Amino acid sequence: xxxxxxxxxxxxGQVIVxxxxxxxxxxxxxxxxxxxxxxxxxxxEEEKDGARREKDHRSPSELEAERTSGxxxxxxxxxxxxxxxxxSEESEKHILTLQTVHFTSEAVxxxxxxxxxxxxxxxxxVMVQQPGPGLxxxxxxxxxxxxxxxxxxxxxxxxxxxxxxxxxxxxxEENVMVASEDSKLAVSLAESAGLIKLQEGQEKNxxxxxxxxxxxTKEQLFFVETMxxxxxxxxxxxxxxxxxxxxxxxxxxxxxxxxEKAKSTKNQRKTKGAKxxxxxxxxxxxxxxxSSFNRHMKTHTNEKPHLCHLCLKTFRTVTxxxxxxxxxxxxxxxxxxxxxxxxxxxxxxxxxxxxxHTHEKPFKCSMCKYASVEASKLKRHVxxxxxxxxxxxxxxSYASRDTYKLKRHMRTHSGEKPYECHICHAxxxxxxxxxxxxxxxxxxxxxxxxxxxxxxxxxxxSDLRVHMRNLHAYSATELKxxxxxxxxxxxxxxxxxxxxxxxxxxxxxxHCSYACKQERHMTAHIRTHTGEKPFTCLSCNKCFRxxxxxxxxxxxxxxxxxxxxxxxxxxxxxxxxxxxxxxRHSEKCGSGEAKSATSGKGxxxxxxxxxxxxxxxKGWKEAANRDEAxxxxxxxxxxxxxxxxxxxxxxxxxxxxVKEEVDEGVxxxxxxxxxxxxxxxxGRMMLVSARLLGRPQETYHQGGRRRGSRRVTW
DNA sequence: TGGCGGATCGCCCTCTGCTGGAGACCC
DNA sequence: AGGGTCTCCAGCAGAGGGCGATCCGCCA
Numbered sequence: 087x088x089x090x091x092x093x094x095x096x097x098x099g100q101v102i103v104x105x106x107x108x109x110x111x112x113x114x115x116x117x118x119x120x121x122x123x124x125x126x127x128x129x130x131e132e133e134k135d136g137a138r139r140e141k142d143h144r145s146p147s148e149l150e151a152e153r154t155s156g157x158x159x160x161x162x163x164x165x166x167x168x169x170x171x172x173x174s175e176e177s178e179k180h181i182l183t184l185q186t187v188h189f190t191s192e193a194v195x196x197x198x199x200x201x202x203x204x205x206x207x208x209x210x211x212v213m214v215q216q217p218g219p220g221l222x223x224x225x226x227x228x229x230x231x232x233x234x235x236x237x238x239x240x241x242x243x244x245x246x247x248x249x250x251x252x253x254x255x256x257x258x259e260e261n262v263m264v265a266s267e268d269s270k271l272a273v274s275l276a277e278s279a280g281l282i283k284l285q286e287g288q289e290k291n292x293x294x295x296x297x298x299x300x301x302x303t304k305e306q307l308f309f310v311e312t313m314x315x316x317x318x319x320x321x322x323x324x325x326x327x328x329x330x331x332x333x334x335x336x337x338x339x340x341x342x343x344x345x346e347k348a349k350s351t352k353n354q355r356k357t358k359g360a361k362x363x364x365x366x367x368x369x370x371x372x373x374x375x376x377s378s379f380n381r382h383m384k385t386h387t388n389e390k391p392h393l394c395h396l397c398l399k400t401f402r403t404v405t406x407x408x409x410x411x412x413x414x415x416x417x418x419x420x421x422x423x424x425x426x427x428x429x430x431x432x433x434x435x436x437x438x439x440x441x442x443h444t445h446e447k448p449f450k451c452s453m454c455k456y457a458s459v460e461a462s463k464l465k466r467h468v469x470x471x472x473x474x475x476x477x478x479x480x481x482x483s484y485a486s487r488d489t490y491k492l493k494r495h496m497r498t499h500s501g502e503k504p505y506e507c508h509i510c511h512a513x514x515x516x517x518x519x520x521x522x523x524x525x526x527x528x529x530x531x532x533x534x535x536x537x538x539x540x541x542x543x544x545x546x547x548s549d550l551r552v553h554m555r556n557l558h559a560y561s562a563t564e565l566k567x568x569x570x571x572x573x574x575x576x577x578x579x580x581x582x583x584x585x586x587x588x589x590x591x592x593x594x595x596x597h598c599s600y601a602c603k604q605e606r607h608m609t610a611h612i613r614t615h616t617g618e619k620p621f622t623c624l625s626c627n628k629c630f631r632x633x634x635x636x637x638x639x640x641x642x643x644x645x646x647x648x649x650x651x652x653x654x655x656x657x658x659x660x661x662x663x664x665x666x667x668x669x670r671h672s673e674k675c676g677s678g679e680a681k682s683a684t685s686g687k688g689x690x691x692x693x694x695x696x697x698x699x700x701x702x703x704k705g706w707k708e709a710a711n712r713d714e715a716x717x718x719x720x721x722x723x724x725x726x727x728x729x730x731x732x733x734x735x736x737x738x739x740x741x742x743x744v745k746e747e748v749d750e751g752v753x754x755x756x757x758x759x760x761x762x763x764x765x766x767x768x769g770r771m772m773l774v775s776a777r778l779l780g781r782p783q784e785t786y787h788q789g790g791r792r793r794g795s796r797r798v799t800w
Numbered sequence: 801t802g803g804c805g806g807a808t809c810g811c812c813c814t815c816t817g818c819t820g821g822a823g824a825c826c827c
Numbered sequence: 828a829g830g831g832t833c834t835c836c837a838g839c840a841g842a843g844g845g846c847g848a849t850c851c852g853c854c855a
Contacts, residue, residue: 371851373851373852374852375852375853377801378851378852378853381850381851382850382851385849385850401849402849402850403802403849404802405802405803405804406848406849406850409847409848409849410848413847413848429846429847430847430848431804431805431847431848431849432804432805432806433804433805433806433807434846434847434848436805436806437806437845437846438845438846441844441845441846442845456842456843458843458844459844459845460807460808460844460845461807461808462807462808462809462810463843463844466842466843467842467843470841470842470843484840486840486841487841487842488810488842489810489811490810490811490812490813491840491841491842493811493812494839494840495839495840497839498838498839512837514837514838515837515838515839516837516838516839516840517812517813517814518813518814518815518816519836519837519838519839521814522836522837523836523837526835526836527836542833542834544833544834544835545834545835545836546834546835546836547816547817548816548817548818548819549833549834549835549836551817551818552818552819552833552834553833553834556832556833557833
């Protein structure tokens with residue numbers, strides 16, 4: 087054997103390929119597959135004369151074509167490398183026309199393959215196949231008159247290829263004339279495929295080398311096949327792909343072992359009779375046809391010889407590869423006539439049409455009306471009847487009826503929250519929860535749910551259901567009114583009824599027509615009939631029926647610091663001791679209003695101020711709850727002082743009093759603080775107050791354990 | 801042997817509903 | 828002030844829809 091032509095620099099990375107037939111993708115993949123499906127054949131022929139072993143991988147017609155080709159070229163083409171196989175007979179030479187090509191995939195990091203600097207040649211398509219992350223796909227050029235190609239399958243890491251090259255070259259160096267360092271790879275490849283006869287000892291070395299490599303990789307050997315090319319040409323297609331002969335014999339993989347086991351026993355398990363069946367020992371599969379059985383057995387191996395050059399994914403069959411490539415190319419040949427959907431397979435289209443258009447549901451549940459398009463859905467549905475939960479959580483007692491629920495459940499253990507609100511960046515365990523959050527928190531026109539039995543409007547349907555359950559559900563036990571003997575079976579009806587008692591003057595005097603809402607008022611009234619005066623002034627022993635009367639008496643006659651309040655009419659300036667008198671007077675006086683009142687010059691007591699502020703807070707609270715706080719108020723509130731005009735007119739007297747207090751130097755914040763402390767303002771009020779003060783709302787949210795807490799923290 | 805059509809597996813999605821913590825509100 | 832109740836809210840699970848990918852029986 088000799089290598090002719092292309093004498094390059096030291097093995098400089100020309101991947102030696104035979105020229106030059108360009109095939110369509112599927113054909114190429116098919117070619118490789120076919121080759122790889124023949125390991126036994128290759129192994130068998132390896133025992134024969136190594137110099138002519140390559141012919142055993144050719145069909146009889148190819149061999150005939152080769153014989154008749156006659157001319158054994160030894161010419162060296164400018165950009166071709168001719169692999170001249172030297173048979174034992176000097177007269178027979180087979181010239182394999184090789185071409186050098188560039189690797190066009192720059193994305194592939196060559197590293198250890200850096201020695202391979204391939205010169206691209208137009209019109210050559212070379213695939214260096216590696217079922218791992220090492221595939222180099224050389225783009226297809228114009229087909230022109232190319233007739234042969236070589237697919238070099240590198241089944242492992244590139245360094246393995248290099249190592250193999252070195253090892254095998256040493257084994258070959260005495261027998262193989264290597265014209266150049268460039269040829270080493272091709273020699274290695276060819277030799278590894280059994281194309282090159284080795285001396286006995288060298289063959290052992292070769293096998294040792296191969297086994298060493300096989301220990302590091304499952305598929306290391308290369309299968310080189312020559313086939314006759316075009317009739318017009320004497321060139322021979324040299325196809326190099328992986329050959330796993332030793333591997334399969336010596337160290338079968340688990341799957342392969344199973345497959346082999348099945349194969350070895352299948353004959354024994356053939357059932358005699360008119361119709362034979364083939365049983366898979368790996369699984370429960372049976373087939374009536376050998377072809378089906380064989381195809382099935384491939385599912386138990388890792389053999390996936392058909393590789394997508396776009397994503398390096400491998401497939402068992404050409405059909406699967408073609409479908410996969412269609413995904414890359416966007417080619418979806420099965421188009422739905424009723425919509426714009428298109429699919430890669432016909433089955434997908436049929437199923438789609440059932441789901442979307444025909445609504446045909448062949449799989450019907452025997453226990454309910456459920457029907458499904460797919461059997462798997464019915465199977466899943468039936469579990470809801472049987473209670474079967476085959477998918478057990480490994481960390482708790484939970485078990486689910488399908489895999490997805492278990493996977494989703496596992497997030498509760500891992501803490502994973504893969505869904506994030508794009509607005510506030512809150513994270514959620516489920517997408518639906520996040521969507522609900524966005525809808526309720528960040529959307530306008532949030533849908534509300536009106537209770538059909540009352541005026542309640544609730545944000546969530548589920549909460550409306552809770553509302554219905556709590557308030558409108560029928561209660562078997564009688565619900566009695568706390569004020570009368572009425573009985574109800576619905577909580578809402580009871581509550582509505584009890585409200586009717588709220589404003590009625592249920593306390594009626596036995597001695598007169600007086601009636602009141604509160605018992606304590608009636609107690610005080612009864613004293614007007616009995617003459618009882620239980621409150622005595624400690625300074626003058628004067629007695630009073632009510633405590634308030636005693637307090638007023640004490641302040642007026644025994645407190646030296648007390649300065650009585652004087653309310654002045656804004657029209658005429660006349661003073662009054664009570665605001666109600668001012669109001670009554672102002673109507674007669676013609677002013678029509680009493681928008682301002684003055685007080686005495688005396689210092690207010692703390693309690694007095696508290697009372698005023700409490701009243702202000704009430705008015706403010708009402709205003710806030712009526713949403714009467716306006717933009718003008720906000721701007722006004724920016725000032726440090728708290729102007730009385732801020733308060734709604736409805737606050738009346740309180741407004742004036744607050745203004746008076748503010749004039750004395752009470753700041754907004756102080757006032758609000760006092761409002762909160764003394765009047766127990768609602769959260770809504772404080773929020774409005776915060777808004778008026780121009781303070782960030784968050785200030786008022788601190789201190790709460792959850793978002794939305796309205797606890798004031800200043 | 802490849803292609804086709806149906807079956808199957810597996811994944812991800814949505815919709816739905818329940819639950820319990822928390823603050824607001826009322827009494 | 829404190830208890831009871833209600834609504835808001837997020838967490839979580841049940842059920843089912845839809846489709847990609849693959850397998851298998853059958854046929855040309």
